[in-house]
Amino acid sequence: xxxxxxxxxxxxxxxxxxxxxxxxxxxxxxxxxxxxxxxxxxxxxxxxxxxxxxxxxxxxxxxxxxxxxxxxxxxxxxxxxxxxxxxxxxxxxxxxxxxxxxxxxxxxxxxxxxxxxxxxxxxxxxxxxxxxxxxxxxxxxxxxxxxxxxxxxxxxxxxxxxxxxxxxxxxxxxxxxxxxxxxxxxxxxxxxxxxxxxxxxxxxxxxxxxxxxxxxxxxxxxxxxxxxxxxxxxxxxxxxxxxxxxxxxxxxxxxxxxxxxxxxxxxxxxxxxxxxxxxxxxxxxxxxxxxxxxxxxxxxxxxxxxxxxxxxxxxxxxxxxxxxxxxxxxxxxxxxxxxxxxxxxxxxxxxxxxxxxxxxxxxxxxxxxxxxxxxxxxxxxxxxxxxxxxxxxxxxxxxxxxxxxxxxxxxxxxxxxxxxxxxxxxxxxxxxxxxxxxxxxxxxxxxxxxxxxxxxxxxxxxxxxxxxxxxxxxxxxxxxxxxxxxxxxxxxxxxxxxxxxxxxxxxxxxxxxxxxxxxxxxxxxx
Numbered sequence: 001x002x003x004x005x006x007x008x009x010x011x012x013x014x015x016x017x018x019x020x021x022x023x024x025x026x027x028x029x030x031x032x033x034x035x036x037x038x039x040x041x042x043x044x045x046x047x048x049x050x051x052x053x054x055x056x057x058x059x060x061x062x063x064x065x066x067x068x069x070x071x072x073x074x075x076x077x078x079x080x081x082x083x084x085x086x087x088x089x090x091x092x093x094x095x096x097x098x099x100x101x102x103x104x105x106x107x108x109x110x111x112x113x114x115x116x117x118x119x120x121x122x123x124x125x126x127x128x129x130x131x132x133x134x135x136x137x138x139x140x141x142x143x144x145x146x147x148x149x150x151x152x153x154x155x156x157x158x159x160x161x162x163x164x165x166x167x168x169x170x171x172x173x174x175x176x177x178x179x180x181x182x183x184x185x186x187x188x189x190x191x192x193x194x195x196x197x198x199x200x201x202x203x204x205x206x207x208x209x210x211x212x213x214x215x216x217x218x219x220x221x222x223x224x225x226x227x228x229x230x231x232x233x234x235x236x237x238x239x240x241x242x243x244x245x246x247x248x249x250x251x252x253x254x255x256x257x258x259x260x261x262x263x264x265x266x267x268x269x270x271x272x273x274x275x276x277x278x279x280x281x282x283x284x285x286x287x288x289x290x291x292x293x294x295x296x297x298x299x300x301x302x303x304x305x306x307x308x309x310x311x312x313x314x315x316x317x318x319x320x321x322x323x324x325x326x327x328x329x330x331x332x333x334x335x336x337x338x339x340x341x342x343x344x345x346x347x348x349x350x351x352x353x354x355x356x357x358x359x360x361x362x363x364x365x366x367x368x369x370x371x372x373x374x375x376x377x378x379x380x381x382x383x384x385x386x387x388x389x390x391x392x393x394x395x396x397x398x399x400x401x402x403x404x405x406x407x408x409x410x411x412x413x414x415x416x417x418x419x420x421x422x423x424x425x426x427x428x429x430x431x432x433x434x435x436x437x438x439x440x441x442x443x444x445x446x447x448x449x450x451x452x453x454x455x456x457x458x459x460x461x462x463x464x465x466x467x468x469x470x471x472x473x474x475x476x477x478x479x480x481x482x483x484x485x486x487x488x489x490x491x492x493x494x495x496x497x498x499x500x501x502x503x504x505x506x507x508x509x510x511x512x513x514x515x516x517x518x519x520x521x522x523x524x525x526x
Contacts, residue, residue, distance in 0.1 A: 041067045041117040041127040045097075045228060046237030049134050049244040050290035051305055052179065054107040057134060057244065059115070060290035062097045062231075063090045063127065067117035069098035070126070075109050077133075082114075089120065095224045097287050108138020108308075132241035135178060137308040142500040144310065147172045147243075148450055149493035150183035150365065150422025152230060154252060155456030155483050158193040158207035159233050166230070168453040168491055169239035171514045175495050179305075180243050181313070183422035183451065184250025184365035186289075187226035189217035189281060191252065199485060208232070216255075218271040220280045227288035246305055247289050248315050250365035250423060254281040257372075257385045259324050278319075302344050304351050310498045312357040314348060316340060316364050327382050328389035328397030339387065339398045345405060352414050358503045358524050360417045361496075367421045367449050368402065368432065369469040371462040386423075388464035393438040399466055406442035406467070415525040418505070420494065422451035425458040427475035427492035427509045429520050437468030446522060448507050450494035456483035457490035473518035475509065489513065 042064035050058045061069055069087030072079060083104075090098040098117075105111055112133045119125040152166065159165050172180065193213045197205040207213075210232075212225020230236060251257050254277050255264065262274035271277055282301075286293060294300050302317040321341025323334075330337050340348065352360055366372075372385040384390070387398050395403040409417055428449040434440040447469075459480035463469055475492055484490050491512040498505050502524075509518040 040125060041065055041119050043115075043117065043127055043130050045231040045288075046240055047113075047115050047130045047132045048240035048290050049113075049132065051246060051292035051303070052134060052136055052244050053306060054137050054139065054308075055105050056101055056103045057105060057111070057136065058290040058292050059100045059102050059113060060097065061115045061117070061130065062095070062288075063117040064096060066091050066096070066120035067127070068120060069100060070116050070118055071100055071102070071113060073102060073105075073111055073113040075106060075111065077112050079112065079114065090117065094287050095228075099290060101292070105136050107136050108140060108142070110135050130241070134242070134244050137306065139308065141309055141503070143497065144178045144307065144500070145175065145495060145497040146179050146181060146313075147175060147177045147493055147495050148181040148183060148363070148420045148422075148448070149453040150250070150450070151185045151425055151452035151455040152182075152187065153193075153454055154185060154188040154191055154452065156191065156194055156197050156207075157205065157455055157486050158209065158213060159229070160205050160207055162206065163486060164235070166233040166235045166454050168493060168512050169233070169235040171510070171512060172493055172495075173239045173242065174514060177243055177495065178307070180239070180245055181315075181361075181363050181420060182245060182247040183363060183420065184248050185252040185423070185455070186247060186249065186285070187223075187230060188252045188455070189223055189226050190255045192216060197485070199487060205485060205487070216266075216268050217281070218269055218277065220283055223281050223284035224287060227284055231288070245290065246313060246315055246363070247285075247291065248317060248363060248365055249281070249285055249301060249319055251319065251385070253285060254278045254319070257325060258319070259322050260320065262324065302340075302347065306357065308357070310357060310500070310503055311359045311361065312351070312355045313361045313363060314351055316348065316362060317344065318364060318366055323398075325383040325385055326397070328384040328399075329391065330397045330400070333400045333404070337397050337400050339401050340405075345401060349405065349408050352409060352417065353412050355414075358416055359498060359505055360414070362417060362419045364419060364421050366423050367428075368419065368447055368467055369430070369464050370424050370460065371464055372424075388466070390462060390464055392465035395439050395466055399439075402467070403439050403441065410441060410443045417445050418496075418507075418522070419445065419447040420496075421447065421449050424449060424461065425452045425456060426460060426480075426490075427451070427473075427494070427517065428460070428471055429473040429507070429509065429518055431470045431472055433468040433470050435468065436465065436470055438466040442467070446507070446520065448494050448496075448509070448520075450492050450509060452491055453493055454486055454491060456485065457488070458482050458484075472520070473509065475511075475517055486512070492517075
């Protein structure tokens with residue numbers, strides 16, 4: 001694995017900077033959440049950053065009562081010359097979460113930050129501080145890397161302390177990535193957790209279960225509770241204090257295989273409008289992530305994150321503007337075939353064309369060619385959830401939109417586009433080749449799939465050959481029994497590293513222990 005070098009080590013800083021509270025254990029790792037005594041505001045969900053650019057980054061934290069977020073940041077671990085900021089009031093309407101856009105940051109610098117809360121009822125009372133760090137994108141080429149995965153606490157596999165909690169986060173932290181792309185299903189709002197699951201060897205998986213995880217999420221409070229549940233895990237809090245998060249949503253963040261306007265018939269729910277459920281879910285996602293909300297459209301989740309001369313990341317959204325799940329065989333584009341939707345597709349084309357970065361990474365929560373159809377009880381019979389429609393010929397249905405995008409990339413000679421995704425609960429490296437495809441009007445490109453990071457593992461579904469997928473690596477056997485538990489080790493993430501001198505991208509797929517399973521070296525095209 002490749003890790004950056006820091007003056008005292010990333011973990012050493014997190015441990016040592018919190019008001020001198022250092023123990024033998026915490027000197028090597030970030031401490032757990034420091035709440036102090038009950039008279040002080042608590043900080044139960046840690047700190048996190050997201051969506052960094054050259055001179056700014058979003059910062060997030062949560063209190064346990066009405067209080068003001070107070071922030072200091074500096075370019076050194078001693079906080080010499082620190083900039084102090086009075087942040088927002090964290091009130092009940094946001095579940096006491098606070099988000100601050102740190103601006104005026106030096107590019108290409110290590111930023112050390114410290115957060116505490118000032119009690120709104122007694123301004124002389126403060127929480128203990130929590131600390132973190134991140135590196136801003138720079139204007140010069142340098143080695144950089146990122147991790148990617150998705151699918152967290154799904155299929156009945158919640159936080160079991162005996163297993164070690166969400167320990168994929170601790171594994172990824174050892175790689176010291178510049179950021180992490182969470183490719184969706186950050187929560188499983190539609191899947192309550194049982195207290196116990198019997199494993200094949202007779203042992204028991206024992207979940208921590210909170211009220212929010214004891215039923216399907218139907219209210220804003222319940223969706224927020226799903227996010228709060230995952231943040232009780234110290235591995236995740238430790239990771240988010242050090243690694244900026246680029247997050248997108250997918251189906252389980254609301255309800256399995258949902259689409260706007262859907263009226264479902266799932267008997268577990270009183271709320272039948274998926275549009276209402278998704279409105280609550282979107283608000284909870286914004287409340288519980290250091291998400292950069294765009295002023296021109298406060299509900300928009302797709303956005304680009306420029307990361308210096310070597311990399312631009314395009315975070316897409318295939319939930320908000322999609323048409324309904326249908327047979328996906330329409331011969332002409334229209335509202336029923338929308339997946340990105342017209343506005344997002346135009347934005348993505350424009351962004352790819354205007355990008356000056358060597359690499360353009362498109363993060364899409366759903367893979368291109370693996371079929372996801374009506375095996376699910378809550379999907380209309382004969383319908384499809386993703387791009388693919390099990391027809392290997394010319395593009396039909398949602399494939400029309402993707403064919404349009406790929407043709408645009410080819411016609412405009414846009415080089416070095418790489419896709420990353422999750423959703424299917426296994427890892428794969430796929431080369432899409434027009435010579436193998438039912439549609440040939442595109443340049444070859446790579447797609448990497450990684451996940452689950454903490455959920456049930458599944459075997460691969462059928463491949464649709466319209467876009468010529470050549471599976472170069474698959475992490476699970478074709479006959480894998482379904483919903484394999486995390487104890488079997490079949491949990492996966494990707495790590496992409498860009499060489500600062502050559503701009504060569506090396507993408508590795510790893511298991512939960514950090515073991516390298518596959519390596520793909522991609523030379524940049526000019």
